[in-house]
Amino acid sequence: MPEVIADRRHLHGLQATMLSDQQLTVTDKFGLRNEGFHSAPGSEEAEALPVPATLLINKLGKVVWMDLSADYQRRSDPSVVLAAMEAHFDITDD
């Protein structure tokens, strides 16, 4: 929910754009809807949830790396994502 994102943004210290996807329209475009059991906080009336995923997209708009978590209690380790960015992105040219 947009207002929750704005409210809690400071907790994450994030500079990134955070988008809400309550209806899972973006999630479905990426095919990342979790078809298994899911648990949503009781206050959020989500019917389903996305699978935690991290994707790297190059300048041509192509997926160059991705990591799907098979388990919602686990996320991509930041060091793994950083290593993938170094391998797949030429940081100097952006």
Place this chain on the structure above:
Amino acid sequence: MIAIKTGTKIALLAAVIAAATARYWFYLAAEVALPADRTGFVIVFLGAAALGVYALIKRTTWLGAIPAIFAIVVGAFLPFTVSISTQIVERDSVIKVGDAMPQFTSIDGHGQAFDSLSLTDHLVLIKFFRAHW
């Protein structure tokens, strides 16, 4: 000197084990460091729950039943979340390396419209996540 029933002592022990393990669990969750193999956690949580049940069997006062029930609830709930944490995606529709990123629109944290076309010519990292931890 008030005599504390054995059941109450066991209940308090169970509650301390459940609370300390749960505290450590949520600390690891916040650090994104929960291990893939959580068998040890499950054993400790179920052990705390079993101790809670044992305390009730041994008889305690109504006050002593509070830590016992706390241990049972916490000790049973987190192993339950482990058992349902596996994710399933439909293999045919899931995006793959080499695919073009689908175009999408959404609303950002300021209520402004966002269009993925604005990402063209940029290196992009996209994260999908489901909660605030």
